[in-house]
Amino acid sequence: MHPKLNAAVVGCGIGKSHMLAFQKVPDLFILAAICDLDVAKTRALADELKVPKTYATLDALCADPAIDVIDLATPPHLHLAQIQQVLAAGKHVICEKPLVPSLRDVDFLTGVEKRSGRRILPIFQYRYGHGFQRLKFLQDRGLTGRAHTVNIETSWRRRDDYYAIAWRGKWQTELGGCCLTHAIHAHDMLTYINGPVARVYARCTTRVNPVEVEDCAAITFEMADGSLAGSTVTLGRADEISRHSFVFEKMSADSNLRAYDSSGDPWVFKGDTPALQAEIDAALAEFTPEPEHYQGQFARFHKALHEGGEIPATLADARQALELITAIYWSAESGEPVTLPIGKDHPNYANWSPAKYRA
Ligand SMILES: NC(=O)c1ccc[n+]([C@@H]2O[C@H](COP(=O)([O-])OP(=O)(O)OC[C@H]3O[C@@H](n4cnc5c(N)ncnc54)[C@H](O)[C@@H]3O)[C@@H](O)[C@H]2O)c1
Structure with missing residues (x-):
């Protein structure tokens, strides 16, 4: 010990x-x-x-x-x-x-x-929820096959009471809106399974709350392995849900819909054939849960x-998440797709806020 x-x-x-x-x-x-x-x-x-x-x-x-x-x-x-x-x-x-x-x-x-x-x-x-760790376990054993697509939904509810706390809702202190503060976990789960992102196209808007930062977004990701992902984010949904739906060559994986516990059990794993389903079920019988969440x-x-x-x-994981944020905000501001990686020469390397909100 x-x-x-x-x-x-x-x-x-x-x-x-x-x-x-x-x-x-x-x-x-x-x-x-x-x-x-x-x-x-x-x-x-x-x-x-x-x-x-x-x-x-x-x-x-x-x-x-x-x-x-x-x-x-x-x-x-x-x-x-x-x-x-x-x-x-x-x-x-x-x-x-x-x-x-x-x-x-x-x-x-x-x-x-x-x-x-x-x-x-x-x-x-969110990486350590048991449902999501089961997917990682199946992937590590070669049971998913190549990734095809991912659907991600982060539909939460934030109103005046949430923004009553002074640091929230402002670029200088919150540093971003729903893409940064709320969907960062869902996008980390995407890269944890599908690997690095090659290109991002994003549209962001502020529709739900009278704040500076975005509270709705639609993002497409082209992953380096060729798979594609779509993510919608809103802070305006009455009954909050999170959803992660992965489609692979050999199986699909669907999360539960609990907003803040979507990586926890139960997840549904559906094999492409009865034989693949049998392999998945046999593998899952050997999954040993470790502590989850924080x-x-x-x-x-x-x-x-x-x-x-x-x-x-590690810092490399944080960098990957913040590189996606830099790409999302630059795409939203410029109206153009953004190719990763983002290095020191990018105009938003030192600050991803829209130009008009910089100090
Ligand atoms: N991982 C997640 O799922 C998750 C969920 C919620 C919040 N967060 C993050 O956690 C952080 C805190 O968010 P929150 O919602 O709890 O904010 P909050 O404002 O509710 O709480 C922050 C607390 O920090 C205290 N504080 C501020 N400055 C301090 C200082 N200099 N020294 C000591 N205490 C200080 C405040 O008094 C306050 O009680 C943010 O970065 C937020 O994005 C992460």
């Missing part, structure tokens, strides 16, 4: 789900502290979850020598500076999406991470830190 790591979570919004996740893998992590500028909220959560220590600033938390890992669940525009602060304090950092505001920043962090001797774990918790990513992180091997999501 490897030693437990002392974790601290910063941010008492979605951060509460991170706190609960650390407590679901008690053999691996101790939720040792939580931190938020809002002292009353922190105190109440610490009492509810029985967390021993609270901090009102990241400075004070970073000075605590007992903490091994600091998990940032703070607003997006703060991540870049806070990641550097945590690494400089000699601690590993976990950080919510979107990791940083540009491809330039994620490339910069690659050097910072190497020099620090610590790791940066970007959050992509606790799944944290548990795999603990294992990689102690046993070696790659951590579950």
Whole structure:
């Protein structure tokens, strides 16, 4: 048994789900502290979850020598500076999406991470749902065959109450709209299975809410392997759903429709012939579920830190997700398809916001 790591979570919004996740893998992590500028909220959560220590600033938390890992669940525009602060304090950092505001920043962090001797774990918790992991398991065993198409739907509901929080809805602080904040997971699931994207064509619009950033989008992806994907995103649907429908040479794979748990069980895997179905069913009988969602990513992180091997999501994964965002926003702004990869010479390498919203 490897030693437990002392974790601290910063941010008492979605951060509460991170706190609960650390407590679901008690053999691996101790939720040792939580931190938020809002002292009353922190105190109440610490009492509810029985967390021993609270901090009102990241400075004070970073000075605590007992903490091994600091998990940032703070607003997006703060991540870049806070990641550097945590690494400089000699601690590993976990950080919510979107990791940083540009491809330039994620490339910069690659050097910072190497020099620090610590790791940066970007959050992509949807990867670890059991239904989606079953698809990965079948793919790794050669049972899917070549990919043909993918349909992705992220149809959620966000209204005034959501945008009442000041950092949301603005390019300077949220850094993007539904493509960045909400569909980033669905697009990461696409590349996790179908590999890199070669070309993107996107249309974005703001129809549901009186905000700066987009809240509806339609995107087509040409994947490097030749397969095609279509993704629609809206924040205007009354009964929220997420959908991922993969069509392969030998089988199709369909997610459940639960908006925030679409990677969880059940998924439906349909073989192209009775013989293929029998192979799929036989393989699935051998699938051993590991922890899923946030606790799944944290548990795999603990294992990689102690046993070696790659951590579950790296800066390269964050770069891939942010490269897609850069391509989506550039296509939406220019009206043209965008060919990947996007390098230093791209006009939006240092900032993907539309020109009129740049500082
Ligand atoms: N992975 C997911 O599924 C998922 C879901 C929701 C949100 N998120 C991401 O998580 C992040 C936080 O989102 P949220 O909805 O919880 O936001 P939120 O505004 O509800 O909560 C953020 C918290 O951080 C605190 N905070 C702000 N600045 C701070 C600082 N300097 N030091 C300490 N605390 C500080 C705030 O007081 C607030 O309580 C965002 O990047 C968001 O995109 C990810």
